[in-house]
Amino acid sequence: MIVYFRSMRIKDEAKQSAIIDATVKLVNEIGFVSSSVSKIAKEANVSPATLYIYYKNKEDLLVSTYLEIKQRLSEEILSEFNQNAPIRDSLYKFWTNAFHFISQNNSYFQYTEQFANSPYSEKVNHEDVEKSFTPIYEVLQKGIEQKIIKNVSFEILSVFMFYPIMNLSNARLCKNITADSKTIEDAFQLAWDAIKL
């Protein structure tokens, strides 16, 4: 909770978001290795010292940026979710939402992939992150109960439902794929065939 005491100059929200954008941009272009605080600050048009007003240190900046993007991703995936739709339709909606978010925000997504595969990953509470995606697990659970979906662990199901799409729409890993509608349809059919009973 923020306490406003007598008088207080307020943090510039545009600056905060400029820092996040600069972090994502630089990390994708030159990697974690070369993305120094000074370079990020210069890219965001702020002083290096300013960064330490918004974040405890560099690690805090990188972790917070990861969590911020994961949050946006979960919101995008779950948008327009209809509890009452058939299970296959719900999953198709999640799937296409994910595809479009990743395609249209490739630098943000690549940041999270680079982050998740690095030791920084150990600094986040992944259970908390997974909570944002619970509606997906609920749909899968309902599918298992209705004997529409195979009765295997959630890890296996989600790894087939969502990791292929993440790779197909990641420009760094998959250079020959375009996000045309046939690709999306083809790929979803494979994902569905994988998990359906």
Next chain:
Amino acid sequence: MIVYFRSMRIKDEAKQSAIIDATVKLVNEIGFVSSSVSKIAKEANVSPATLYIYYKNKEDLLVSTYLEIKQRLSEEILSEFNQNAPIRDSLYKFWTNAFHFISQNNSYFQYTEQFANSPYSEKVNHEDVEKSFTPIYEVLQKGIEQKIIKNVSFEILSVFMFYPIMNLSNARLCKNITADSKTIEDAFQLAWDAIKL
């Protein structure tokens, strides 16, 4: 080609492999960011300068290490491959080989994942790397011709056949999964259902 002129002290192969092991170990424990040449050298019990006898520079070390591991992975995946076996059996063999290599060499595999998701990835010729895996593509092609496997692009097929397994057996990404035989069987069934016609 190496020319031996009159007399010549020979490079210590144990040192070379100590450097690779130290690189993999450190990159996995503390990431690309913190894995400095001096730390890698210290871990390998050599001088930082020695490293520059074996590799042009740090980037060369990291790229070479990536290629070395990818080479070993492809050899493991393709081992005991029988041209005449049924298609499903061949893919099952590739699949279990991959699962076991990744499970038993998790730090090596995690290195390649971290590398592939970083901008260092741009420094390798991915077409060359893919060539090591051509037998896999040939099996898939044969399956398409025999109308056993769906007629979609290789990218889509391989992304369903191999990326899920990579995630399931990557300890960093998948902490709750054990490599018991039921998991392997379950997961392969999903992969097969995804790609089969």
Next chain:
DNA sequence: TTCTAAAATAAACGATCATTCATTTAATGT
């Protein structure tokens, strides 16, 4: 054994790193 040339190294290079400090700027309540 002696000589040779590359392997191997310790020490040093300038550059850049993450972070802090001393100071200035700019909102806000009075």
Next chain:
DNA sequence: ACATTAAATGAATGATCGTTTATTTTAGAA
């Protein structure tokens, strides 16, 4: 208008970075 307080910053900190240099070590040919 003024006082207050945090936002914002430029400059400096010591540490560490990747790489090079000058020197020593060592395996093998003569």
